[in-house]
Amino acid sequence: MITNKNTPGSFDYIEIQNASANARVALQGGHLFHYQQLHRKPLIWLSGKSPFEKGKAIRGGIPVCWPWFGQHPTDSSLPQHGLARTSLFELIDSQEPDENSTELLLQLQSSAETLSIWPYRFQLLLKITVGPALTLALTTKNSDTKPFTITSALHSYFAIDDIGKVSVQGMDETEYLDLLTNQTLIQRGSIHIDKEVDRVYRKSANTALLLDGTRTVQIRSEGSSSTVIWNPWSDKSKSMSDMEDDSYQTMLCIETANAKQDARTIASGEEHCLKVSLTESV
Numbered sequence: 001m002i003t004n005k006n007t008p009g010s011f012d013y014i015e016i017q018n019a020s021a022n023a024r025v026a027l028q029g030g031h032l033f034h035y036q037q038l039h040r041k042p043l044i045w046l047s048g049k050s051p052f053e054k055g056k057a058i059r060g061g062i063p064v065c066w067p068w069f070g071q072h073p074t075d076s077s078l079p080q081h082g083l084a085r086t087s088l089f090e091l092i093d094s095q096e097p098d099e100n101s102t103e104l105l106l107q108l109q110s111s112a113e114t115l116s117i118w119p120y121r122f123q124l125l126l127k128i129t130v131g132p133a134l135t136l137a138l139t140t141k142n143s144d145t146k147p148f149t150i151t152s153a154l155h156s157y158f159a160i161d162d163i164g165k166v167s168v169q170g171m172d173e174t175e176y177l178d179l180l181t182n183q184t185l186i187q188r189g190s191i192h193i194d195k196e197v198d199r200v201y202r203k204s205a206n207t208a209l210l211l212d213g214t215r216t217v218q219i220r221s222e223g224s225s226s227t228v229i230w231n232p233w234s235d236k237s238k239s240m241s242d243m244e245d246d247s248y249q250t251m252l253c254i255e256t257a258n259a260k261q262d263a264r265t266i267a268s269g270e271e272h273c274l275k276v277s278l279t280e281s282v
């Protein structure tokens with residue numbers, strides 16, 4: 001079942017319920033902010049202090065960072081993580097192929113407003129499939145006459161039981177850029193988090209595993225060879241108005257990205273798809 005809903009502040013979202021899972025997707029940002037398999041805990045984390053306000057990004061869920069990830073490369077006055085996450089997408093198609101699966105197709109197209117921030121014509125399509133797995137496929141189509149270069153991320157916030165028990169597998173021997181120190185290092189073994197972490201793993205494998213002591217999540221990426229791992233830890237959580245002080249203990253971002261050297265140049269008329277598929281097992 002697909003239902004149009006809105007919060008008391010008139011923040012529009014779509015609620016999906018089928019035989020295997022339920023989910024919620026805001027039209028602002030094409031932002032999935034809830035996904036939960038039947039009889040399981042939510043897989044995707046959402047801050048209890050997240051604003052649902054027009055023009056402000058939701059804290060949690062899977063923000064679409066596009067057409068740049070992080071700070072704009074030349075103009076730091078432009079919004080962090082690009083223009084998509086605060087722009088209004090439209091729902092252009094929805095399907096319920098069987099009782100276990102629901103598909104939404106959302107679109108953002110260039111407009112006078114986007115052109116004033118980023119001077120290229122584009123069509124951005126986000127296909128979200130809610131079922132036993134959660135899949136997001138973000139397709140960038142260049143409808144301009146000149147090529148453009150994007151960085152981007154499907155910035156997934158995972159709900160976890162206890163950050164102290166988390167390990168992320170699949171990055172052994174992978175080079176990463178530590179965004180906190182600007183050092184390039186090599187990962188040895190699994191990733192464990194015991195402090196603030198903000199890293200871009202380069203040439204990362206297509207599959208990573210997140211284990212938190214109670215469940216395992218398989219993260220399969222396509223069209224991406226960079227993965228961002230982020231946990232703000234205690235001090236930064238306290239400094240962020242949209243996070244609860246101890247929320248760093250129950251969330252971890254593992255972001256399927258085209259970040260840093262993994263930027264993609266798309267020729268006029270061409271397209272690029274960044275995709276992630278999440279499957280949970282106990």
Ligand SMILES: O=P(O)(O)OC[C@H]1O[C@H](O)[C@H](O)[C@@H](O)[C@@H]1O
Nearest residue numbers: 070080081179198228229230253
């Ligand atoms: O606060 P936001 O703009 O949502 O960004 C949240 C985080 O996103 C990514 O993980 C970046 O690598 C971090 O540097 C940033 O702090």
